[in-house]
Amino acid sequence: MRYFTKNLPLRYFTKNLPLRYLIISAVVLFIYTFSYTECHGAEDYDIVIKGGTIVTAQTSFVADIGIGNGKILKIAKNGIVAGSAEVIYGAGKYVLPGAIDAHVHMNLKFCGSNSEDWDTSTAAAACGGVTTIIDFAIQTKGQTLASAIKARMADARNKVCIDFALHGGITDWNERTKKEMRHFTKNGIPSFKMFMIYKSQGWMADDAMLFEALEQTKETGALILLHAESEPLLALFQKQYKTDKMMKKHKAYCHSLARPEITETEAINRACFLTKTTGGRAYIVHVSSAEGSKIIGRAAKAGTHIWGETCPQYLLLDDSVFKRSDGHLFATCPQIKKLKDKEGLLQSVKNGVLTVLSTDTCTFSKKQKASWNGDFTKIPYGMPGVETLLPTMHTLLVKKSRCSMNQLVALTSTNPAKLFGMYPQKGAIEKGSDADLVVFDPMAEQTIDIGTLKSTCDWNPYEGMKLQGLPVVTISRGRIVARKGKFMGKKGWGRFVHRKPGGSI
Numbered sequence: 001m002r003y004f005t006k007n008l009p010l011r012y013f014t015k016n017l018p019l020r021y022l023i024i025s026a027v028v029l030f031i032y033t034f035s036y037t038e039c040h041g042a043e044d045y046d047i048v049i050k051g052g053t054i055v056t057a058q059t060s061f062v063a064d065i066g067i068g069n070g071k072i073l074k075i076a077k078n079g080i081v082a083g084s085a086e087v088i089y090g091a092g093k094y095v096l097p098g099a100i101d102a103h104v105h106m107n108l109k110f111c112g113s114n115s116e117d118w119d120t121s122t123a124a125a126a127c128g129g130v131t132t133i134i135d136f137a138i139q140t141k142g143q144t145l146a147s148a149i150k151a152r153m154a155d156a157r158n159k160v161c162i163d164f165a166l167h168g169g170i171t172d173w174n175e176r177t178k179k180e181m182r183h184f185t186k187n188g189i190p191s192f193k194m195f196m197i198y199k200s201q202g203w204m205a206d207d208a209m210l211f212e213a214l215e216q217t218k219e220t221g222a223l224i225l226l227h228a229e230s231e232p233l234l235a236l237f238q239k240q241y242k243t244d245k246m247m248k249k250h251k252a253y254c255h256s257l258a259r260p261e262i263t264e265t266e267a268i269n270r271a272c273f274l275t276k277t278t279g280g281r282a283y284i285v286h287v288s289s290a291e292g293s294k295i296i297g298r299a300a301k302a303g304t305h306i307w308g309e310t311c312p313q314y315l316l317l318d319d320s321v322f323k324r325s326d327g328h329l330f331a332t333c334p335q336i337k338k339l340k341d342k343e344g345l346l347q348s349v350k351n352g353v354l355t356v357l358s359t360d361t362c363t364f365s366k367k368q369k370a371s372w373n374g375d376f377t378k379i380p381y382g383m384p385g386v387e388t389l390l391p392t393m394h395t396l397l398v399k400k401s402r403c404s405m406n407q408l409v410a411l412t413s414t415n416p417a418k419l420f421g422m423y424p425q426k427g428a429i430e431k432g433s434d435a436d437l438v439v440f441d442p443m444a445e446q447t448i449d450i451g452t453l454k455s456t457c458d459w460n461p462y463e464g465m466k467l468q469g470l471p472v473v474t475i476s477r478g479r480i481v482a483r484k485g486k487f488m489g490k491k492g493w494g495r496f497v498h499r500k501p502g503g504s505i
């Protein structure tokens with residue numbers, strides 16, 4: 001202090017009044033100019049979201065978001081002047097990165113043909129706060145992956161209402177397919193589903209195929225998605241229950257009886273072992289058993305590059321649904337398991353063992369489902385789900401199970417974006433990210449009712465469930481595509497998302 005009072009220029013400044021005023025004015029002018037550009041910016045915005053609580057996987061804070069040219073241009077805690085931009089008022093609401101449903105089937109020709117196509121299903125997705133889906137291009141025997149992908153893209157292009165990506169689906173393992181895997185890993189499709197069941201459909205991969213595919217991923221950074229159920233065990237149990245006596249007695253519940261937990265746990269164990277041995281990278285889709293999730297957790301903890309997803313149907317329902325008179329509607333593959341699995345899976349989601357929530361949307365109408373005619377092996381597998389992913393999981397995880405909003409965002413957006421090579425273009429609220437955003441009202445309430453859902457399916461597995469928290473506005477690449485359950489986007493708006501290999505969480 002003594003140094004400063006003795007310091008000549010400082011003493012000169014305090015004594016020289018005109019100089020003092022000059023310097024103070026310069027400082028004021030500088031601060032004003034700086035804060036003016038901070039608030040008013042040179043940029044033009046199409047949309048400004050004002051005063052919402054931005055929730056990312058890591059943090060939550062109140063700020064304005066300026067959107068232009070489909071991107072997030074600015075995030076400012078001290079406000080953005082909207083000018084001529086459309087303003088969305090976010091006070092009291094959350095602003096989330098749009099949900100990513102990493103496992104859907106639109107217009108799939110399997111077990112018959114889906115009742116919903118890309119357009120109605122992705123319009124419903126937008127109403128539910130989903131801004132990106134990842135579907136599958138599954139090759140048929142003799143078909144190249146390239147032609148399966150081309151056909152799937154052509155089918156989607158003019159119908160899909162939100163952005164989409166594709167996983168390859170490998171059902172014909174040969175030298176050509178191995179080369180194609182390498183090619184697509186570098187060219188926008190670095191993940192491939194392989195099936196440990198569906199032998200009669202010609203989709204099943206044996207252990208040698210899985211081993212080779214996983215070996216390749218060690219080198220390329222691709223990811224093998226595994227449908228982990230044991231074909232021989234399933235065949236054995238299905239034979240035991242596919243008798244007139246059993247099917248008359250147990251009806252749709254045979255679907256549950258013929259797929260005990262071991263059908264899944266044996267295959268998940270094998271998948272973990274193959275992944276560890278090869279040093280490859282695997283992701284177990286639609287984990288339906290608590291024990292299955294624990295096996296994945298143990299393997300991942302021991303250093304195996306393995307991840308797992310589960311779906312709302314396994315967290316919200318249990319196998320008592322198959323005892324209902326319309327129980328056959330709930331048949332999925334794998335099937336909804338016991339109450340203890342439902343509870344155990346919730347624990348695995350809460351403690352971070354399962355890191356992605358997806359829906360496995362695969363919609364069949366009541367009429368299509370009725371084609372089973374009492375034979376549980378003939379029920380078209382699958383149900384609607386993409387539209388209700390975010391509100392059902394907010395209700396279960398945040399409102400009822402004390403998960404944070406940040407964890408919900410991680411599970412439904414940031415984790416799939418990272419793992420499947422889309423981050424931070426998707427799954428993030430950052431300057432430069434795609435403006436895929438959801439304004440979410442945590443206090444809004446609604447009861448699930450097929451009459452108010454956008455999906456054209458004539459039934460819903462969660463009919464009557466009371467939702468706490470709903471999307472209010474969904475923005476896809478800077479365009480408002482849904483407002484309060486009303487679709488406002490357009491068919492063909494969705495663009496294909498090129499993804500990168502090597503994603504991790």
Ligand code: URP
Nearest residue numbers: 227332333360362381382
């Ligand atoms: O049950 C469903 N979703 N079936 C579709 C095919 C699959 O294995 O994901």
Ligand code: ZN
Nearest residue numbers: 227285286333
């Ligand atoms: Zn599957």
Ligand code: ZN
Nearest residue numbers: 103104105360
């Ligand atoms: Zn699936």
